[in-house]
Amino acid sequence: MGSPAVSAQLEQITQQLAELRTLVEAINSRDERIGQISEGGAFWQDVDAIQRSIQRTKLELATLHAKGLRGEQKSRVTDELDAVVSDTESATETILSSAEAINDATGVLMEQLTGEQQELANHIYEQVIRIFEACNFQDLTGQRIGKVVGTLKFIEERVASMMEIWGGPDSLSSLAEAEVEEEEEKGDEALLNGPPLAGDMNVVSQDDVDSLFR
Structure with missing residues (x-):
């Protein structure tokens, strides 16, 4: 047995x-609570960031719907591209018809001419052939514009699907009103509409412009 003092x-x-x-356990318990509070704060910060991102996405979708992917404006884009293809095709046909007429006339001249004049007629014939070859651009242009139209339709379908996820166009329309009003074109930009399309109403034609100078 030890002494009473040692005991x-x-x-x-x-x-x-x-x-x-006991003190260590209390400190550990406090650290755990602090960690939980910190983790909870970070969690709600993440939730808030996600909520802001969702709201911004809804606003962007609503703006797209209001400005570029619905009604007349959406139709206008595809109509303008179709008009480019149509006008290019019409111009190409005119060029080809004129080139064919020149080619036929050159063939007749080559039979009647000799010497340097015949060489000149042959040079004209070669240039006409180059015109025929260059007119292949119309087919390539039509194909490329067709791809652009297809891409626009794909984007439109994807945006429409996303809008349905967020409640449809009606639920998003009010979000974009203020932003669309702020971005309305003003001044000269509002007047730059380009050549009118076939279905456009109340547009000034070239004849109207010419009549002002008579």
């Missing part, structure tokens, strides 16, 4: 160790 010291040490253990 008292051991008991005191044991008590101090117990108090120290």
Whole structure:
């Protein structure tokens, strides 16, 4: 058996160790609560960021719907591209018809001419052939514009699907009103509409312009 003094010291040490253990457990518990609070704050920050992103996405979709992917404006884009193809095709046919007439006339001249004049007629014939070859651009232009139209339709379908996810066009229309009004074209930009399409109403024709100078 140890002396009473040693036993008292051991008991005191044991008590101090117990108090120290209690203090450590309290500190650990407090750290856990602080960590949980910190994690909770970060979680709600992430939720808030996601909510803002969703709201911004809805606004962008609504703006697209209001300005470029519905009604007359959407139809206008495809109509303008179709008009480019049609006008290019018409101009190409005129060029080809004129080139064919020149080619026929050149063939007649080549039979009647000799020497340098015949060489000149042959040079004209070669240039006409180059015109025929160059007119292949119309087919390439039509194909490329067709791809653009297809891409626009693909984008339109994807945007429409996303809008349905967020509640449809009606639920988003009010979001875009203010932004669309702010971005309305003004001044000269509002007047730059390009050549009128076949179905356009109340447009000034070239004849109207010419009549002003008579």
